[in-house]
Structure formats: C-alpha cells, structure tokens
Amino acid sequence: MRHWLSLAEHSPEELAGLVALARRLKRGDAAAAEAIPGRVLVMVFFNPSLRTRTSFEAAMLRYSGHAICLSVGGDLWKLEHRDGVVMDGDAAEHVREAVPVLCRYGDALAVRTFAQMKDAAEDAADPILRAFARYATVPVINLESAAEHPCQGLADWMTIDEKLGGTRGRRFTLTWAPQVKPLPMAVPHSAALAAAAAGMHVTIAHPPGYELNAAVLDRAASWCSAAGTKFAVTHDQRSACREADAVYVKSWGSAKLYGDEAAQRE
Amino acid sequence: MRHWLSLAEHSPEELAGLVALARRLKRGDAAAAEAIPGRVLVMVFFNPSLRTRTSFEAAMLRYSGHAICLSVGGDLWKLEHRDGVVMDGDAAEHVREAVPVLCRYGDALAVRTFAQMKDAAEDAADPILRAFARYATVPVINLESAAEHPCQGLADWMTIDEKLGGTRGRRFTLTWAPQVKPLPMAVPHSAALAAAAAGMHVTIAHPPGYELNAAVLDRAASWCSAAGTKFAVTHDQRSACREADAVYVKSWGSAKLYGDEAAQRE
C-alpha cells in the first residue's frame, strides 16, 4: 500500500511530478483529477484545521468525489494508537480496530494529528500517523502530523515557483520567528524538504537551541547535494534573509524545552 | 462585492424580489436555483444552528451544490476579528487571514455569529460579521449575526404572506415575551424590518426598557412611511395584539441590562 505520509519518503522526481499535476489542475485541466470522481475520502481530525480541511473537502466535491469529516473526541470517541497498553482510560477504541473499518467505507483515509511536543523523538516517529498507516488497507494521506505537513510543503513549492518563475538554483531561507507559544516542527520540516527537492539552495536560520530534526536535515542536505545546490544551517538569521530569493518565516518550539511550555514562552 | 448581511441594507423592492424567488423555488421551479449547481458554500458557525444550518445545507445539496460546515472552536481553532489587538490568547488566527483563504475554496461564505450581549452598541455594529465581509472576496451571507437574522426575516415574510394571502396593508405586531434568559435582538430586528418592507402596518410592543436598536426602528419607520403604512412602538402589548392580523411573539433581552444576566433573569 502506497501512502502519502512524508516528503522524505518520496524522491524529488516524484514530488516534482505531484507539483506538475497540481499545476495542471490549477490551469483547469480536470482530467488531472481523474482519480476523484465517485471516490470517498474519509478525513480524521485529531486537531482543528482550516485551510487543509476546507481545501481537501472542496477539492473532493468540485471534482465529483465525496468527503466524510470525523473529529476524534467529537464525532468519534477517543482512539488509542499505542500497542500493548491497557485500555482502561477514555479511549474507547484502538486504531487497529477503527482504521480497517474506516478503510471499508472510504477509498482513502486522511489524518491530521499534531505533535504532542512533549518528546521530540516521539514526535519525529509520528506514532499516530504511522499507526493509521500500519493498519490501513487504503492509502493514508497526511494532513499534518507530528513530523511533517507534506501537502503544505508542496503548496509552498508551487507558490514559490509561481512567484519566482521557477525554483531551480534559487536561494530559499527558512528563518525562525518568535511566537507566544511553542509550535510544532511539522511545517518547517516539510518546507525545508520541499525547498531542497525543488532544487533550491537551502539555508535554515534559527537561534541556538532551535535545531530541527536531524534526519530531516540530513535528507534535505542529501537532496541538495544530489542537485548540486548548497545546504546550510546558521544562527545568523539576518544574513540568511538578506541573501535569499525567498524567505520563509516560521516559528517552532525548541526541542530542548519540549514539555516545558513556561520555559518556551520565555 | 455584494453581501447579504442585513435587511436594512437592501431596498424593500429587492427584498420582495427575493421572496418572489423563494416562492418560485417552493413551487418547484428549479430554474430559480440556477446559481447553485456545482457551487460550494462554506458555512462558518461561531454558534450552534438547527434550522438555518440544515435548511442551507439541504438546499445546496438538493440543487446540486455543495456545503462545507465549519465550527469555530471545534473544526476550526478560535478566530480573532478585532483589528490592532495583540493575539496572545487562544485565537490562533485572525479573520483577515482566514477569510481570504476560505474565499479561495468556496463560491460564497455564510456566517453565524450570535450577539455577545455585553454591549448593545457593539452588537448593533456586528463586528464579527462585518470583519468577514471586509476581508471576503466572495459574497458573505448572514446566518444570524449580533444585529440581524435576515434570512429568518424573509422566511417570516413569506409565511405571513402565505397565511394571510398577502401582506400589503395587513397589521403586524411584534410583541415581547418573557424567557428564562436574555436573548439577542437579531430576530426581532429582522422581523420588524421584514414586516415594514412587506408593506404591513407595524406595531412593536414591549415593556419599558426593552427598546430595540434605534437605527433599525428608524429604518422600519421610514419604510412604513414610504409605503403609506403606520409604524408604532408601544408599551401596551395587549392592545397591540388585539388589533393585529399577525402577532409575532418573541423574547429579547433588555439593552439596559446587557452584561448583567442575573438582573435580566429577574
């Protein structure tokens, strides 16, 4: 079963193909949506969503498909995703029961599940999304998980491509910004990966202590290396922005302070 | 951009045209719904809804359109609508960001946002609905706001017209009724405006202290004047009901006690 969980699991060529498909759709080539008519997308939300949910639902409807939207803890009871735990809490059902059932009703499953931000390694392992994928018998789509927001990454790629008239060889800077509360790393992870896959020079700039996930950085660096572009991580945000063709401003929490929101706010 | 926010912003002739359109639809003339097929209505709910939400969603579906329903604070995170405030609370996004995005996905936006009932002047200014309209690039439809419930007003007009075999020259009395808790003025505002626009003699009857919004009363009075019908506000509810062809019984809170629910209950 082929899932859509992470940019890091696909090749830059595959990702470029998806952006090309999106361009065809945007130009009005409805044949590019040939997979959609009559299909049912079941969307499961562990967290709220505005752009992602509405754009997916509108896309399914406009191309003659259907979307069923389910909120965990609202429309649905709470779900357990860990294996081997005693389920005597408020999770009435395990993902291993729920997911195969939902796969009988839908042609694909889409899941939003934000980072818990208590343990950076656990968030990087994407436990809830991976549990869905493990038990699914239809493709699973990541609508932002603990580790990545791959659709956002492709949308960013497409936007930069439109604004700059191409991405290859352009200089992309992802720069950290302050926020009143610590935010997940899923979006900056996917932005960095998308920029690398798009053939841009990638600079990631942030204060000390705000390192992104090492495996994600390695993957982005290796894609840049293969494309012959530069990849750098720096604490000099000012220079990184000055020399960029595209600046991506985003806040994320410090993994060192995970689980300590009071310290993060300072 | 033409919005549907308030009866007071349209002419009685325009409103009569909408009621005539509704009559065609009710008679089964599907051509009257020519705007709907293939269109996506994005509905945003700051508050619950039974009739309005279900009737809009059913209408979109029955006429081959689509509806996407989003609850603020549930499906969506909370939204800030005020300009110039520091967003360090629980509103994760501003209406000025959210609304233009939703307008990219939908062909029209519909919003329900009840009165806060803390400040009568603020409710009359309809701050949330007006913020949506300000930032929208597609038509915004009022599904009941702080100040008005214009669709309810037209439905009341149509019902009275059906029951009495016409509205012109008939005597309409809107009379206040007690309730266990203070209710908003949106519905009585729209009922009074609809009755005036429909060419009825309008009497509004309530105890002292329960005055409706002055601008709404002025608009209703001026429409009655232009139509040659009588407009009156009275504290004599008994007489007002006795002399009416149609009595509209509705509760609303006293603007003088806004923000003081304990006093309202007494």
Place this chain on the structure above:
Amino acid sequence: MRHWLSLAEHSPEELAGLVALARRLKRGDAAAAEAIPGRVLVMVFFNPSLRTRTSFEAAMLRYSGHAICLSVGGDLWKLEHRDGVVMDGDAAEHVREAVPVLCRYGDALAVRTFAQMKDAAEDAADPILRAFARYATVPVINLESAAEHPCQGLADWMTIDEKLGGTRGRRFTLTWAPQVKPLPMAVPHSAALAAAAAGMHVTIAHPPGYELNAAVLDRAASWCSAAGTKFAVTHDQRSACREADAVYVKSWGSAKLYGDEAAQRE
C-alpha cells in the same frame, strides 16, 4: 409512518427481507438502492459514532444521496425530549419543535442516542428515540438507542450467515464479558433478537445479575419457539460457548447496579 426503531417491532420475515436486500447491495446490485438517489438523510447524534455514522454517510454518498450530520450539544444546542417539563435549563429547544422542522429538510431522520444507564426501565422505553418518532413526519432510523441497535443486529446476522454459510438451525451463543466500565444493553438486545429471527438456536450466557431486558428475551424466545429452535438463558458461559457454532462476546452493565458506576467497576 413506518419507522426503523427496533428489531422487536418487525417480523422475522421482514428482517430476513432486509438482510436479503443488503446481500444484493453487497453483490453490487445498485438497483437495490433505488430509494437513495437524490434523497437527504438527516443524522442526529446525541453520542459519538464511528462505524454507524461513516457507513451510513458513505452509503448515502455512494448511491447518489446526501447525508447531513448534526451533533446535539455541538452543531446543535441541547434538546429536551420529556413532555411537561419546565425548560429553564440548558436545553434550548424541545424535540417536538426540532423534529418536525428537520423532517421538512430531510427525507428521513436517523438518530443515535445511547442509554443513560441510570434507570433500566427508562432505557428500555427508549425515551429520546421514541420522542423523535412521535413527532417525525418522515421515517426515523435507529443508529443505536438506549434499547436497541437494530442495524448492528442485521449486520451481525449477515456476517454470521456469510461465515457459516447459513443461519437456520445453527447454534448462537451470546456471552457476557467483563469491561472496565458498564456498557449499554442495546447491542446484546439486537444481537439476541437478530439471532432468533435468523432461525438460530439462541443461548444467552452471563453471570447472575446481568439479565437482559425481559421483554426482549420474551420476544427472542417466542421467535425461536415459532421457528422450532431452542432458546435458553444460562449462567454456565463455558458450556454455552463450547456447544456453539457462533459465539458473540459482548459486555454490558448490570441493571441492578444502574446509576452506580463504582459498584459496576468492581
């Protein structure tokens, strides 16, 4: 008005006809869904749902119908269902007002409303579902109520039929199992009724104190008697399972401890 509230209200022949219809649909005979195209099903949820909600919504969509899903206390305000009570609490509307309105928008109404588990007689009387049926002008479908889960019962019948290659004369055992919290009796009630209607020998096995509803047991026993099959209730769960062709393992709370969750957990 014909409703779908309880297996007990239909004859075994009618129920067998519904299972036969489901088999036609499962074989891909879309003509079996001739009632669905263009129809709007309004689904009202007093409680969460995963399988039932998603399967109903997907079925409506796949057969060219529509589903509108409303959660009570979320999308909708709270609803009062009792007659003759003073509505000064948080229920903003009575079922007698809400249901006729929803019936104007939908072609059928579906309701999920779990047992309260405070009073076994009240749960058996299914007060909320029955209030919906009383005021409805379109068919009402039970998506699991306090007393029964009739669609689940038919699905169980169909599954056993598929697995055993027929149900007539087979031995069905419904056996109680422990759970961390007391669960409603709706599912075991419908399972027992479905097994009896399907022509199976029915044994219900549970510890003392876990008796199911007497009227349900009487109905199942009378169906077995008419079909010439055996019906038994026993405390010997081990033997009941050993001698069965199909074992249905389910937990439910003790009616004797209703309203006393602490005692139930022990």
